[in-house]
Amino acid sequence: MENTHEKCLKLAKRIYDLDTNVYQLSGSSLGRTFNGDKDAHISTLATLIYTHPQGHLLRSEIALIGNMARTIHNKSERSRMMTEYNAILKEIEQIPASFGSVDIVDEQLAALNISNLHRQASPDDHLIICIGRTHGSAGTDIGFALADALKINYYDVEIFNQVLERLEAEKDSVADRDNFATKLHELHEALPDTHAKRRISDFNRYHGLPKKDAVFFNQSDLIRDMAKKEDFIVMGRCADVILTNNHIPHISIFITAPFQQRVRRMMEVNHLEFKEACKLLKKLDRQHERYYNFYTGKKWGDAVNYDLCINSACYGIKESVELIERMIDKYPTKK
């Protein structure tokens, strides 16, 4: 304890001295952070560092010195001050629970987040991008254009329904299990036998559920199986939650835009009057919200439920695609 306290006092002195030096070198009479009694300042600073509940106060004091130091005209003096500034920052970081030392990361979420470039990637990982969006935000157009830019597959509710309908049709028309498994195999490109077999039992398992639920669970299984075999973009379907629950890495993005922009776009795309477009949008938002909440227990569109949210009105379709490419480090200039 004695040691930490002494360390804090030493650091406080260094901060005070840095301020004095920066003040002299930058030459501004307003540039000094600590005016008045030197010992009192050092003591206050040491207490701030030691007790640290007000970490943000200490950070602001130091930031102010850093801001001033960057204005020093003489390059070598500036560099000398910034070196000491950075050294002080490093030492503060070593102090338990000082600012910057307690991370917010949720290790489990971070481990599944493919836009987290320093995570431990597995060779089995695929580039899977889950896009949720409000109606009229052009989220679907962005997803489609992104799939094209990245040359990966694109899946939405219509495609899932088509695939599932065909699987059902196949199931009805094919009598023996082996043949059915072979067809599944074809569709999903070399789906391992275990999966195909599980799918068959799954079809039986969900028998008896309300159709809506059966469709949801079948889609969930399809997403989970595909995620083991290919890169793709998936629109909606609560895919982010399904993948997280199955510990499959992905990135989840929510795309939205201000209501007035979405209305404007709805009117243009669907040839609607203003009032009609407003009414339809509100209805679709409510439906979306209920679906997501029903199957995930979470609030649709709340930023805490996605890795990232993008306001498409600030970017447009093309720029949104490029922004996402930069985020996942598939930067256009690198292509």
Add this chain to the structure above:
Amino acid sequence: MENTHEKCLKLAKRIYDLDTNVYQLSGSSLGRTFNGDKDAHISTLATLIYTHPQGHLLRSEIALIGNMARTIHNKSERSRMMTEYNAILKEIEQIPASFGSVDIVDEQLAALNISNLHRQASPDDHLIICIGRTHGSAGTDIGFALADALKINYYDVEIFNQVLERLEAEKDSVADRDNFATKLHELHEALPDTHAKRRISDFNRYHGLPKKDAVFFNQSDLIRDMAKKEDFIVMGRCADVILTNNHIPHISIFITAPFQQRVRRMMEVNHLEFKEACKLLKKLDRQHERYYNFYTGKKWGDAVNYDLCINSACYGIKESVELIERMIDKYPTKK
């Protein structure tokens, strides 16, 4: 009109033929999008393209063909199919109000968004990053670390208050206007005379307002003036709305994390019990929400009010900094 209709019919035929060819080349019995009567399919497709209110249906059909085409093993055949696929997409884009053709962009918002790399940049633009955040999300740590990584200034409420207090002190102790203007000048590094003079009249203008409002307006002026002269990161203060209202380019980012993660971090940083941390967080969120709503009329933390939202629990402090660097094209490997 006749022309557009004919064009749609031609396109429908090309889509049907592409599907047939992709089906033959990919060899999957499940890979065919259009089964059954050829003429009926082409007619439906042509209507879909022509009437386009259901743009997403057409997109899904085409996406399905594209997904299949990508699985063709023979490289030159695959490339031939993808060329036709892309050509069809391009033609569809030309049709008014077809998918991808109606953008969501708000030209005014996009013009002010510095992470929009294709926007018309002015030589007067500065790199200004506005960060809003929920308490406990480490948003402040991310902002501070980002300022350090980008070597630009960092401003938060404490720094603004210190600067404004000193300005007030200067104002009281200095009798003549010229001298006051000179001091302001020093602090803000060559602030043009017009600004300094306006600031003085602003001090008078806000006289008589409730102190909270006077502080807000003084901070707003400070942010607006600084934005004309330097790159910086600003935490909170509704800076995003102030800059947008003054037509000053910037990027606005909201940082948040799930409540449970923020509580965990609050407990660790501030040595609080679980219940205390929950209570405090809820109180701080409410305060934040009221402040933002009072001065902007907008909903705090709603993704439509920012360019981007980041869930810091999915990244942690260091990775969040790098993600933002990639977004604004200050990619770490380029530094």
